[in-house]
Amino acid sequence: MESAVTLTAPSTESTAPGSAILRRQRVRESAARTYARSFPIVPVRAHGMTVEGADGRRYLDCLAGAGTLALGHNHPVVLGAIRRTLDSGAPLHLLDLATAEKDDFTTALLESLPAEFAARARVHFCGPAGTDAVEAAxxxxxxxxxxxxALAFTGGYHGMTAGALAVTGNVAVKEPLPTGGEVVRLPYPYAYRCPFGVGGEAAHRLAAVYTERLLDDPAGGVVRPAAMILEAVQGEGGVVPAPDDWLREMRRITAERGIPLIVDEVQTGVGRTGAMWAVEHSGIVPDAMVLSKAIGGSLPLAVVVYREEFDGWRPGAHTGTFRGNTLAMAAGAATLRYVAANGLVARAEQVGRFLAAELTALQSRLPVIGEVRGRGLMLGVELVDATAEPDACGARPADPALALRVREACLARGLIVELGGRHDAVLRLLPPLTITDEQARAVVDRLADAIAAAAERTTGDYTAGDRTTGDRTTIAGVTR
Incomplete structure (x- = not known):
C-alpha cells in the first residue's frame, strides 16, 4: 500500500529543485495558465494518489487531473494497455479510420452505458477535450x-470554446468575448444558495415549474431551442448535485416539447459519482451524452454518444485531427473495464459517503464550513464568513479569501485541492476511485487542519492528531 501520511515542510529556497523550471514557466507560458499558479510545484513522479515533487515532497492528489485520473496516476492496468499497444506496432494516429483499438474501446464504452441508451446509440469521436464534444453535441x-x-443553466460549465462558452455560466470568462450563440439561461436547483430564496425541496420544484411555464409562455421570449444541456452534478459551479426528481422533470419537459436533452458527463462519468454514469441515479435516458476526461484512461479523448435518430450529419460535418488517438482508446477501454470489474463504482459511493460524513461532522467545530455536498467521490466544501448573518435560506456569504488560504495551507500539508463555485469559495475533492481507507482519513485530517489554521479559529477538542490515533475501522469493510 502506498504511503498516505508523508509530511515535510515546503521548501522556500529559490535554489530548490524545480525552481528554475517554475521561473521559466512564468516567463514563457501564457498568462491564462491556472493550476500552475495554484500549485507552484514541479511533479517528477506519481503513483496512484501520490505525487512527488522535484524537491522530494509528497502530496495526496485530490485534483486527479480535474477528474481525469479515475484510477490515479500510472495505474498498472493503464500502463499495461499503453505498453501492449506500443509493442504491437499499431498506428498511434489514424484520424477516424477503423482500428482494432477503436473497435474495442467503442465496445467497452457501449457496454458501460445504461442499456436503454446504448441499444440505439451512435458514437462520434471528437477532438481531444470535452469542450470539443460539447461543440459537437x-x-x-x-x-x-x-x-x-440552446437552453442552459446558471452555474453550468461546459468548456471554453465559443459554443461551449456560450452555454457556460461563468460571467468572468464570458464578459471579454462576443456571444457564441443564443442561449436562454435557466435556474439550476442550488438549495444552499437558492435562486428563489426558499431553499430545500421547494427550490427544485420551483425551478422545474419555472422552466416549464417559461417554455410554454407565448410571450416568454424563448424561441424553440435546438437542445437543453445540463450537468447532473455541476463541477466547476461548486459541486452542486441536481436532485433526481428535478432531472426527471427536465427529461419529461424536454421530451414532451421535442427538445433534445444533452447531459454533460465529462467530469461525472466513469464511476465518479457512485454510479458508472451520473444519469443512472435518476434513471433518465438523455438524447446525447458528452464524455471526456476519465474515458481516455488519463490520455486525451472525447466523444458524443447520441440516439441514432439524430444522426443526420453529412460526412465531415464535425471533425478533429486528434480524434484517432489510439493510445487513449486502449487506455480508456482498459480503464472502463477495470472500474466495472473491480467494484470501483460502489467503492466511490462508499468512500464518498465516508468523506461527506466526516467533513459534515466538522461543521460544529469549524463554522466556516457552510455546506458539504456532492455525490460519490465528487465532493465540495463551501467556505463562508461565519461571522456574517445568514440569508433567508440559512447560507452565510461565501469567503473566497479564506478558500485561497485553505488551499495554500492544504498544499503545505501535502494535500492538493482546487477551488470552484460561484465565488471560488468551494474546496473541490476529486480523488481517484482507487483511494485507500488510509488516504481517505488523511485527506480529512489534513483538510480539517488546514481549514482550522487558515481560519485562525480554535477548534474545541478537535485536533488533527486526535483523528490519526485510536481505533481504525475500514470504510464499508473494505481496505484497498
Whole structure:
C-alpha cells in the first residue's frame, strides 16, 4: 500500500529543485495558465494518489487531473494497455479510420452505458477535450432540429470554446468575448444558495415549474431551442448535485416539447459519482451524452454518444485531427473495464459517503464550513464568513479569501485541492476511485487542519492528531 501520511515542510529556497523550471514557466507560458499558479510545484513522479515533487515532497492528489485520473496516476492496468499497444506496432494516429483499438474501446464504452441508451446509440469521436464534444453535441442537435438556440443553466460549465462558452455560466470568462450563440439561461436547483430564496425541496420544484411555464409562455421570449444541456452534478459551479426528481422533470419537459436533452458527463462519468454514469441515479435516458476526461484512461479523448435518430450529419460535418488517438482508446477501454470489474463504482459511493460524513461532522467545530455536498467521490466544501448573518435560506456569504488560504495551507500539508463555485469559495475533492481507507482519513485530517489554521479559529477538542490515533475501522469493510 502506498504511503498516505508523508509530511515535510515546503521548501522556500529559490535554489530548490524545480525552481528554475517554475521561473521559466512564468516567463514563457501564457498568462491564462491556472493550476500552475495554484500549485507552484514541479511533479517528477506519481503513483496512484501520490505525487512527488522535484524537491522530494509528497502530496495526496485530490485534483486527479480535474477528474481525469479515475484510477490515479500510472495505474498498472493503464500502463499495461499503453505498453501492449506500443509493442504491437499499431498506428498511434489514424484520424477516424477503423482500428482494432477503436473497435474495442467503442465496445467497452457501449457496454458501460445504461442499456436503454446504448441499444440505439451512435458514437462520434471528437477532438481531444470535452469542450470539443460539447461543440459537437450542440451542432448535432442544431443540424437535427433546424433550430439554433440552446437552453442552459446558471452555474453550468461546459468548456471554453465559443459554443461551449456560450452555454457556460461563468460571467468572468464570458464578459471579454462576443456571444457564441443564443442561449436562454435557466435556474439550476442550488438549495444552499437558492435562486428563489426558499431553499430545500421547494427550490427544485420551483425551478422545474419555472422552466416549464417559461417554455410554454407565448410571450416568454424563448424561441424553440435546438437542445437543453445540463450537468447532473455541476463541477466547476461548486459541486452542486441536481436532485433526481428535478432531472426527471427536465427529461419529461424536454421530451414532451421535442427538445433534445444533452447531459454533460465529462467530469461525472466513469464511476465518479457512485454510479458508472451520473444519469443512472435518476434513471433518465438523455438524447446525447458528452464524455471526456476519465474515458481516455488519463490520455486525451472525447466523444458524443447520441440516439441514432439524430444522426443526420453529412460526412465531415464535425471533425478533429486528434480524434484517432489510439493510445487513449486502449487506455480508456482498459480503464472502463477495470472500474466495472473491480467494484470501483460502489467503492466511490462508499468512500464518498465516508468523506461527506466526516467533513459534515466538522461543521460544529469549524463554522466556516457552510455546506458539504456532492455525490460519490465528487465532493465540495463551501467556505463562508461565519461571522456574517445568514440569508433567508440559512447560507452565510461565501469567503473566497479564506478558500485561497485553505488551499495554500492544504498544499503545505501535502494535500492538493482546487477551488470552484460561484465565488471560488468551494474546496473541490476529486480523488481517484482507487483511494485507500488510509488516504481517505488523511485527506480529512489534513483538510480539517488546514481549514482550522487558515481560519485562525480554535477548534474545541478537535485536533488533527486526535483523528490519526485510536481505533481504525475500514470504510464499508473494505481496505484497498
Amino acid at each position: 450542440l451542432k448535432l442537435m442544431q443540424t437535427a432540429t433546424g433550430r439554433r438556440s
